[in-house]
Amino acid sequence: MNKIELVNIAKAYEKGTPVIEHLNLNIKEGSFTVLVGPSGCGKSTILRIIAGLEKETSGDVLIEGKNVSDIAPGDRQIAMVFQNYALYPTMTVRENIEFGLKNIKMPKAERQAKIAEISKLVDLEPYLSRKPHQLSGGQRQRVALARAIVKNPSVFLMDEPLSNLDAKLRSQIRTDLIELYRKLKTTFVYVTHDQVEAMSMATDIILLDKGKIQHRGSPADIYENPSNVFTARFIGSPPMNILSVEAIDLEDRMDKESDLIGKEPISISSIGPHHARYVGFRPEHSRIAKRCPEMNDLSINELFLEGIVQSREMLGDHVLYKVKTKYGEVYVKSFQLNMVDYGACHVVLNPKDLMFFDGNQNRIETDEERCYT
C-alpha cells in the first residue's frame, strides 16, 4: 500500500527554472525510502513538499490516500529531522522534546511519561535539563530524533540528518537508525546525497537528478542493474568506469590489434549489442596484472585493457588503482594486497561484468548469455 503519493508535482521558485516538473512518486507503507541525488536535484524540495513546508506549484500530495495539499504541516501526522537539527536554542532538551506535545495540549502526566520513555530510548536521560549548545553533535542529533519520535508520527522525514557529524559517528548513527526503523515499523523518508547512506539503510532507493527519477529499486537492484549511466556512476565507490565504445572500436579499426582482446582480437561491439555507445564495468569487477597475461593465465573469456598505473591507494582490505588507458581513466579495486608497481599494466575484465548503454546513456538490457561466448 502506498503511504505517500506525489501526483504530477511541479515546483518552481519565483525566478528561474522549475526545480521539479511532472514528478510522480509513491512511497510504500512501512518502507525506508531514501531520496538520493547530487545537490540541486530537488530531493530536499520533495521532502519539504511532503512536509508542507514548501507549497507545490501544481500537483497533489496524498498521504494515506488523502489529499493534504491544504493541510498544515503540523496536522499531516509527520515528523521531520532537519539537517541542522533545528533545535530550539532557548529551550532545554526536555522543553525541546515537549514543545510539540504542549502545543497539542497533551496532559502533563502523559507528557512526562512519554519524555521519560523516549529519553531512555535515545540515551538522553542525563541531558534533559541542558541547552542544545551544551551538547555534542551526536547528542543534538539524538534530541532531534527524540523530538520526532515523541510525536508518534506515521511518517518520519529526514533531511540529511547525518551530514553534520564526523565519519565515525555517522556510521554509528546509521546502524542506530536501522534499529530504530525496525523498532518503530513506520515509514521513513530519508534525503541524502551520500550513496553509502542510501545503500546501507534503504529498503527502497529513489535516485534523482535534475528533478527527475533516474532509478528506483532496492539497494541490490540499483547496484546490479543501474538503468542508466548516471545511476551507474552515482552508486558505488569509486563509481563505475564508463568508456565510449566508439573510441574503442575506432581504435580497433585503425590497427587490427585491439587492446581489448580475448584469445582472439575482438571488438566491443561484437560482444555487446550493436547500438551500444558506452560500456561500463565496476572497479571491483576488474583485476590488475603487471604484464600482459599469458593466454593460459586468462580464464576462458577474459579481456584485458592496456594502461599505466597513475596512482595506487592501499586501503587495508583492498588497493585502489587509477589506471590511464587509451580510452580514458579507469579505477580498479584489487583485493590482492601485494601492490602492482607504477608503470605499464593490464586491466583484466570478465565480459559478463560489462554493462552497455545506448546513445542516450540508457542501459541496454542484454540477455544473460551475451553475444560473446
Place this chain on the structure above:
Amino acid sequence: MMKSKEGAVVLEQQTGMGLRRVSFDQIKCKVRQYFKQLMPYGMVLPAMAILGLFVLYPIFYMIYLSFFKWNLIGSKAFVGLHNFIRLFSDKAFWEVLGNSFQYMFFTVFFAIVLAIILAVYLKRETKANKLLQSILFTPHIVSLISITFVWMWLMDSNYGFLNYLLSILGLPAMGWLTDSNTALYSLILISVWKSIGYNTLILISAMQAVPKYLYEAASLDNATKWTSFFKITLPMISPTLFFLTLMNMIAAFKVFEPVKIMTQGGPMNATNTLVYDIYQYGFTFYKIGYASALGVVLMIIIGICTILYFAGLSHRVHYR
C-alpha cells in the same frame, strides 16, 4: 708567517667584531623586549587619555564639587554632605525624581512594545515595508531641537494641529503642554515617537536573524503563530531587547532638550526631570555644588537601575 699572522689578526678582529655584535644584539633584544611589553599600553594610551580627560575627570570633579558650595565665581566652600542632606529633604527633589521615573517607565514601555509590534509587522522584506522602515527611522536622524519646535506647534493649545483634530472630532481641546496633568505625557509621546524608529529597525534586524528553520520546526510541532512568537521569536531576540531597553532607560533618565524648550519643567514642576533640575541649579541659580550633588544622585540611580536590571533579567536573556 705573514699569512698566518694576517689570518690571526683577521680572526681576532672577527672575534672582536663577533663579541661586540653579540653584546649589541643583547641590547637590541632587551630593548625589543621592553618595547614589546610597553607596546600595548602605548596603543591604548591615546584612547585612555581622552577617556580620562573627558569622562573620568569630569565625573570625579563632579563628585568633588558636590561637597562644596560654589557659585562659579567666588571661592569654593567645603560643606561636607550638606548639599545631599538639603537635597533629600527637599520636597521638590522627590517630585523631580518621581517625574523622571514616570517619564522613564512610560517612554521605555511604549517605545519597546510598539517597536516590537511594528517590527513583527515590518520584518517581511517588501518594498512597501522598506519605505515604511525609512519613514519610521527619520525622526531619529532629525535634530531633537527642530523636532521639539514642530511638536510645540502641533501641541499648541490655541492654534495647534492636534487640538484642531480634536475639534473636528467634536472633542474638547487639550492643554497638551500647559496642563500639569498632561504635560509629562505629551513629552513622553514625543520621546516615544522619536525613538521608536530606531528601536524598530534594530528589532527587525534581530528578528530577521532568527533562523527560518526554527519556525518550520515549530510549524511541524503544531505551534500557533502566537506560540511561535512567544516561545521562539521573543527568546531569540532577547539579547537585543535587553540592550535596547537598557539604552532607552538611560536615555530617558537623561532627557533634557524637550523639557528645556517646551515646558521649562513646568507647569508647576510637572515636567521637571533630574537633568533639567541639574541644569537649572547649575546655570540659572549658579548653585554648582547642589547641582553636582544632583548629578551624583542621577549617576547613582542610573547605576543602580542598570545593576538591578542586569541582575533581574540577564539570566532570562539567551546569548548564543
